[in-house]
Amino acid sequence: MVEFRYRTDEVTEQPSVTLDAFLDQSNATAVRLEPDDDARALIPFLDRLTLIEVAFPKYRDGRGYSSARILREAGYTGELRAQGDVLVDQIAFMRRCGFDSFAPEASLNPEAVARALSTYDQFYQKAADSAAPVWKLRHG
Amino acid sequence: MYKYDHFDQSIVDARVAEFRDQVNRRIAGEITEDQFKPLRLMNGLYLQLHAYMLRVAIPYGTLDSRQMRMLAHIARKYDRDYGHFTTRQNIQYNWIKLEECADLLEELATVEMHAIQTSGNCIRNISSDQYAGAAADEVADPRPWAELLRQWSTFHPEFSYLPRKFKIAVIASPEDRAAMRLHDIGLELVRQNGELGARVFVGGGMGRTPMIAPEINPFVKADDLLSYIEACLRVYNRYGRRDNIYKARIKILVHEIGADEYRRQVAEEFAHVKTLGIDPPLAELERISAFFAPPAFDAADVEPDRSDPDFAVWLDQNVKPHKQAGYAIVNISLKPIGGIPGDATSAQIDVMADLAEQYGFDELRVTHAQNIVLPHVAKRDLHAVWQALREADLAHANLDLISDIIACPGLDYCSLANARSIPVAQKIATRFADMDRQRDLGELKLKISGCINACGHHHAGHIGILGVDRKGVENYQLTFGGSGAEDVSIGKIIGPGFDEDGVVDAVEKATEVYKTLREGDERFIDTYRRVGLEPFKEAIYG
Numbered sequence: 001m002v003e004f005r006y007r008t009d010e011v012t013e014q015p016s017v018t019l020d021a022f023l024d025q026s027n028a029t030a031v032r033l034e035p036d037d038d039a040r041a042l043i044p045f046l047d048r049l050t051l052i053e054v055a056f057p058k059y060r061d062g063r064g065y066s067s068a069r070i071l072r073e074a075g076y077t078g079e080l081r082a083q084g085d086v087l088v089d090q091i092a093f094m095r096r097c098g099f100d101s102f103a104p105e106a107s108l109n110p111e112a113v114a115r116a117l118s119t120y121d122q123f124y125q126k127a128a129d130s131a132a133p134v135w136k137l138r139h140g
Numbered sequence: 141m142y143k144y145d146h147f148d149q150s151i152v153d154a155r156v157a158e159f160r161d162q163v164n165r166r167i168a169g170e171i172t173e174d175q176f177k178p179l180r181l182m183n184g185l186y187l188q189l190h191a192y193m194l195r196v197a198i199p200y201g202t203l204d205s206r207q208m209r210m211l212a213h214i215a216r217k218y219d220r221d222y223g224h225f226t227t228r229q230n231i232q233y234n235w236i237k238l239e240e241c242a243d244l245l246e247e248l249a250t251v252e253m254h255a256i257q258t259s260g261n262c263i264r265n266i267s268s269d270q271y272a273g274a275a276a277d278e279v280a281d282p283r284p285w286a287e288l289l290r291q292w293s294t295f296h297p298e299f300s301y302l303p304r305k306f307k308i309a310v311i312a313s314p315e316d317r318a319a320m321r322l323h324d325i326g327l328e329l330v331r332q333n334g335e336l337g338a339r340v341f342v343g344g345g346m347g348r349t350p351m352i353a354p355e356i357n358p359f360v361k362a363d364d365l366l367s368y369i370e371a372c373l374r375v376y377n378r379y380g381r382r383d384n385i386y387k388a389r390i391k392i393l394v395h396e397i398g399a400d401e402y403r404r405q406v407a408e409e410f411a412h413v414k415t416l417g418i419d420p421p422l423a424e425l426e427r428i429s430a431f432f433a434p435p436a437f438d439a440a441d442v443e444p445d446r447s448d449p450d451f452a453v454w455l456d457q458n459v460k461p462h463k464q465a466g467y468a469i470v471n472i473s474l475k476p477i478g479g480i481p482g483d484a485t486s487a488q489i490d491v492m493a494d495l496a497e498q499y500g501f502d503e504l505r506v507t508h509a510q511n512i513v514l515p516h517v518a519k520r521d522l523h524a525v526w527q528a529l530r531e532a533d534l535a536h537a538n539l540d541l542i543s544d545i546i547a548c549p550g551l552d553y554c555s556l557a558n559a560r561s562i563p564v565a566q567k568i569a570t571r572f573a574d575m576d577r578q579r580d581l582g583e584l585k586l587k588i589s590g591c592i593n594a595c596g597h598h599h600a601g602h603i604g605i606l607g608v609d610r611k612g613v614e615n616y617q618l619t620f621g622g623s624g625a626e627d628v629s630i631g632k633i634i635g636p637g638f639d640e641d642g643v644v645d646a647v648e649k650a651t652e653v654y655k656t657l658r659e660g661d662e663r664f665i666d667t668y669r670r671v672g673l674e675p676f677k678e679a680i681y682g
Contacts, residue, residue: 035382059178059301060178060261061382062261062298062300062301062302062303062377063377063378063382065297065298065299065300065301065377066298066374066378069298073412087178089162089178089179092297093295093297093298093300096297097297115161119154119157119158120151120154120295121154122147122151122154123295124151124291124292124294124295125291125292125297125366125418126416126418127298133418133420134148134151134291135291135420135421135424136420137147138145138147138424138427139420139424139427
């Protein structure tokens with residue numbers, strides 16, 4: 001269930017299909033990526049997708065962070081959802097990688113999430129969010 | 141020395157506040173130890189055999205006297221009056237109370253220090269050459285590049301849950317004093333047509349499957365560096381093995397797909413990443429470099445008076461040439477005979493800080509061999525520095541000799557260890573306590589690990605010792621022929637293992653074989669490489 005969503009558009013009602021199913025039939029608008037799926041397989045279809053759900057079966061498996069960035073770097077603007085073993089202390093990293101909705105398996109405390117998202121206001125690296133990296137602030 | 145601006149400071153301060161909140165939630169019982177574990181591990185806090193251990197980052201092993209004094213203060217206030225300098229140029233405190241941890245970090249932050257990413261499956265503290273800025277053979281100071289990488293890797297959102305930990309070393313000399321090719325990524329700064337760039341080696345490491353990193357790129361330009369390293373990491377994050385913790389380091393990926401295929405994948409990813417604008421302008425590297433400008437050297441080139449024989453021995457063994465006439469590099473050995481390698485008391489840490497301030501342009505370095513360096517000491521001050529060190533029991537003239545042992549904390553502290561390392565180091569150093577004997581043996585790098593994870597770098601020891609558990613009994617395997625220097629190699633196991641006293645005897649026999657067979661000024665490892673294992677094996681097992 002989506003607990004946190006940082007978008008204003010309508011939630012996609014269509015259930016997401018696996019990458020294999022999507023590549024086979026392809027009129028779906030929502031797709032689900034497992035950690036070992038290649039996010040780049042979706043690049044030709046990004047403009048017709050409204051939801052990409054990235055699975056985190058274990059929080060330790062960080063492949064989904066790269067999947068998210070690859071999709072945003074390729075210009076995907078639809079909903080990018082982190083689903084599964086999503087913990088409060090990862091949400092800030094996930095936001096920076098381009099995730100804008102979260103469906104954690106174990107419910108998270110909204111206050112703790114808000115706190116986690118406001119802890120840092122400076123970032124060293126450029127990522128998939130709009131934050132200007134510190135070097136940009138230093139040099140304009 | 142790099143100095144924080146308000147951006148750097150605000151990030152470290154935010155981290156202290158965040159960690160305080162996490163610790164409070166743990167103490168209040170809002171989160172379980174299982175949930176707390178990944179959080180504390182991201183901040184260098186390990187639960188060891190007897191207590192919490194906190195690892196504090198010393199970026200590229202460089203610090204000033206104010207920071208060094210803070211390390212002494214922390215040892216005094218929060219620990220048992222000592223600290224342990226590590227093979228990754230960090231310091232560890234072994235007896236930390238969880239409820240005091242946030243206060244400790246807050247104090248560290250007042251001197252621009254932290255424990256960020258000193259553990260966890262993320263990019264760890266960047267290590268470098270302890271002689272940076274002082275070595276005659278460097279093409280540039282490697283530390284600005286290390287600082288650029290420190291900032292880029294700090295809280296990197298994509299690379300904080302890698303398949304396994306990730307260690308980067310940066311050097312800038314043909315002589316490798318940082319075991320660069322035994323890192324996940326090793327960078328060697330080189331000049332090509334006058335332009336500074338980095339040779340990139342990927343996939344080295346020790347642990348249970350030691351490997352020497354192959355060269356992946358002969359020259360990456362400064363303004364492509366972060367894009368290229370980001371590409372290296374992204375390929376690893378996506379395709380590194382996650383099915384088996386023992387096969388999860390990048391060395392296994394590079395080995396399994398081959399250096400050529402890894403290079404191709406990185407090149408492809410780099411072509412894409414380079415379009416994203418993640419590289420800071422060269423002005424940022426210049427800004428950082430300005431902090432590492434050489435100090436105002438002005439001492440006359442005078443040779444020290446060698447009439448005191450103890451001082452002369454220390455000069456010959458622990459003092460190295462500096463690129464600036466009139467100056468020298470002073471190595472402070474933390475390896476007293478019978479002591480714990482890498483340990484220093486609060487009082488000793490303060491003495492070293494004072495000497496750096498008074499005689500060394502306020503700079504200190506930590507070495508991967510667990511010693512301390514004063515990189516810029518005027519030759520006219522060497523005698524005064526030596527006298528002060530001697531009073532603090534810090535003038536051991538054994539740099540790179542058999543008693544200058546690297547040892548992990550082993551079963552005395554570490555929850556992963558199978559065997560004790562410290563008592564073996566103590567026994568070997570005691571056996572070879574006679575300085576004339578040690579000096580006669582010459583450079584002999586002996587390294588001890590208390591388990592297969594190889595924190596004591598035994599694979600890179602001219603003589604390596606690996607402690608294992610054999611049916612509940614500590615057993616020590618010997619390896620010969622390793623090196624972490626520019627002649628990098630992995631040691632080979634020589635035969636069946638020994639008990640604690642047996643391994644000390646075996647080491648002694650090996651040194652006797654060396655003395656008999658050496659030619660000219662061959663070191664132990666040179667003789668071993670020339671004659672092979674047989675004569676040693678015969679003497680030890682025969």
